[in-house]
Amino acid sequence: MQYTVHHTTIYSYADPVSICQNEVQLTPRLTPWQSRSDFQLEVSPQPMLLRNFIDSFGNEIWYFSLEEPHNELRVTARSRVRIMRRPVPIPTDTPAWEKVRDRLIAAENAEMRQVSQFRFESPYIQHFDATRDYARTSFTEGRPLLDAAVDLTSRIYREFEYAPATTSVSTPTLEVLKHRRGVCQDFAHLQITALRSLGLAARYVSGYLVTAPPPGKPKLVGADASHAWLSVYCPDIGWIDLDPTNDIIPQERHITIGWGRDYGDVCPIKGVLTGGGPQILTVAVDVAPIESGE
């Protein structure tokens, strides 16, 4: 499938912002199953400096600074993305999760050592003790890794209420676990914490989800939003994506921007500013399928 992605973020300030340094991660990543053409980043007002680099995870980051007083910052990222189906292993054919855990701990080759990065605590992934019991219900003795992981994904989908506006970026996973509600970011963090608490490797994926309009209604432009899910690592197979918000294994409708240990490594926009007063944030994402072939 091929899509166009428009992602516009607007910050409106009550008072002028005199100076502002920012980093954005909005470039869909190149992967074996995802290609990209025509990426454009528009920043208004015109930035003093705009440059890009590849971070330690391989994601593209754009840095820009605004040095003239402004009351509004507008960032628009546009791209065309093509996604192919990727092979998904049969869950029950994957190795027992304890075997995977032991191989990760042994870290016997360079790849495993690199993957280890996603086994430890990170700023948003803490408190393994509290999540381990929750994870154990799915990860019974000798159960194949992916089979257990898919079960955990389903349980989060079933047992947690999807409740926008009840959590924020800084809501701790423990709160989410306690109140059994949150949004995609919270669910991704929760499942990552649960997997890592067992000694497994899991990473956070930032991206977009193509949403179908309700039956009989036209698709609304800007109705989409940025999405988050996770990946779990299985030796000899690689990384397998899981989406606890929708209880699916991501395929052609998940567009990947990048990945990291948690949200903090891949947040779409961050910045430090001087002045500004209260901020109003507006986000509009539009992912549209390009119907007929190229």
Added chain:
Amino acid sequence: MARGAYRGVSDTMIDSTGAVSAHPSGGIASQYFPSPGHFDEMKGADGDVRPAWSRLVQSLNSEGEAGLTRRSEQTRHLLRENGVTYNVYGAAKDLERPWELDPIPLMLPISEWLPLADSIRQRARLLNTILADVYGRQELLRSGILPPSAFFEHPGYLLPCVGIEPPGGIFMHWYAAQLARDSSGRWIALGDRSQGPSGAGYAVENRIVVSRTLPEQFQSLNVVRLASFFIALQNTLANLSHQHRDNPRVVLLSPGPKSSRYFEDVYLARYLGYTLVEGGDLTVRGDGVYLKTLGGLLSVDVIFRRMGDGRCDPLELRPDSPQGIAGLTQVVRDGRVVVANAIGSGFLEAPMLQAFLPAACRFLLGEELKLPCAPTWWCGTPENLKYVESNLDRLVVRQAYRHHNVRVYVGSSLAYYDRAKLIADMRARPGQFVAQEPVIGSTSPVWNGDRFQSWHVTLRAFAVATDGDYQVMPGGLSRVATRSETLTESMAAGQRSKDVWVLAEGPVDSITLLRPKKTALELRRSSNDLPSRAADHLFWLGRMIERTEALVRHVRCIVARMTSELQPARLADLHQMVLAIDEPGESPLAGLDTAEESIWQSLVESVWSFLHDPYRRGGLFEAIESTHRTASIVRDRISVDGWRIINQLTFPPSSNATAPRTTADLACTLVPLDQLLTWLSAFSGLCNDSMTRGPGWRFLDIGRRIERALQTLRVIRGLLVDAQTEVLPRLEAMLEIADSSMTYRYRYLTTLQLAPVLDLVLADESNPRAVGFQLMALSEHVGSLARDESDMVRTSEQKIVLSAQASLRLADVESFCTVNGSGDRRQLDKFLSLLASDLRGLSDSISHTYLTHTVDSRQLEAQLQVIKRA
């Protein structure tokens, strides 16, 4: 290397059969008994004085106890005079402690030093190579030499810095190794400091003091000089400039006055000749880093940082670091500024790395590690964890990745519960713990007033990167303590410090840091790198100095009248004078009935509390404290002599803690008050005579002028507005407080009248104490500040001064003297109060226009990842 001052010195040992006797007979040193079981620095196992010490010991013996006592007093005196202190984290009050230095240096023969320096150089090369690898190719990770945990569980491994390559491949421009000896005398590394190690400034200060207290010994023993190290540091930093400018701008980035290292930040900035800045003084604009100065933004080439890694950039590193510089990492990535040491070099400070250095050395350098580490077990593997658990009694357990402000567990002294808890914690998170065999360290004599005691010793050694290698400071900072447990690897630990003398075999060169550069410097008439923040503090220093002086003059005038028969004063006048020491209506005595019998005692107590009570608002204590505090913040802008004066600004604490106080108690304060005034005058003299007329001086002087005018207005209002009693005694006091008695007598002989006094202290533009004079000076200052503005419109500061000046010049002093119906000079009071509020407005306006540049920055609101779920 041999690039230091002792180049060419041969490697031969100082022969123990050499010129000096190893058996100084008798004397105080013979009464030094090292604690058994340790390597002693001064005496060998046979009890003989080691050759390197023998000449020092001989000369100390010949001077005896009296000589040592004198030298140790001199040491304390010099340290106090130079204001050498260190701050202690966590202590809310009394942050500053005096620095303590033992008069006896630690002696190391060059034959022992050279191999040690060689092993420190190897270690520094290794550590730099490790940084290059972990932030570059990551071979140490790929090959499994370092466990993944060393990267990914390590909060000091900064992912945003991966891939950044600093100029010349130098990550670690300078470095400190913390060393101690084992019982055989072998030097062992306890830890590494790679982010901007502290201690080098104290090493210089120790050297300056000890070389002064032991001058003959310092000369005759061929002590290798430290300066070569700092010259190498200057060169290394100068060569980092991306444009290779001949005179690059290097700034020393300090976390600020609250940091435990602030004294040293200031000291090093001055010693190395760099501008001292805090994060708020720097800003990222475009692709560069700039220093915010009064004269505008100046581009910065090199940031010599003393700030922790994560604190440097709130955008890419720790978001909760308002003291950082947003965008700095990106500028570094672009190669437009160099940060020394490289951001991320704190990676090396993790105690767990000690366990992996020998293997890393073989892997990266193909060499054996020369300087051994204390035997270390990282608990992240099951075997190590098991070993540590079963040998806990003889190990010290610490955090694997943090060494600052964390608990260290001494296995043998753990209580039952603590031990069980530690083992449970280690099992739950084994990767977070590391265990080491404790290193007891050597012992050394420490002078304890009347005899030598045997204390434990650690040595902090420093190395600086030079042309592909490192150069080691010939000496270092030694810390000593009575118990070895208090000598952890931290700099602040230990009770005292020692200078470290490396003894060459022949004469050594003397070197100064002010040396001719290869090319001539461009001549400059002013230095325009005064950060706005520093100007702000100088302005307030001027105000506080002047306020202190005015209060001292005022209270001295009162005390003199209360305690002397020669200047008898009526109670009512005294009462007025005591009231006048505060702003009108703000005196604690304001509601007191003058008819009461207890009035005299109330006045005595009130003056007493003004002098001694630290909580008395507007009291002398508060004024002196504020002066000290403000001065310590801009210490780098005050000359060494000026700082010595600031240190003398003290008032002795109260000797009589309980009321009632008597006039005799008060009389005792006259001498210290006079002394205080002398020091304050000395400071003013120094500012006038020795400070270049740059922006720094200007803001200091603006502060002084505004405060002096305000203080004079306060006294006039307090003393001369009331007309209910005879004005004569108060006129006399007025002249005395305003230091204008001489001028008055010269002009008017002894006839005291209100109008001429008022004219002299208020309007006279030729009297340096009069309000008119201050306005004249201020008019010049604000004019000169405004000169850069091209337009002809007057600045608001100029308008304020002009209008105040006009109203004062036009004022009819004679008419101010008339008394109205209610028995006071209300017209005068109103005039003075308007003038005072003009001056306060001027102060605010100057702050607003020129000084206040510190606006808090904050984070952009985060974007939640949220979709509409079907």
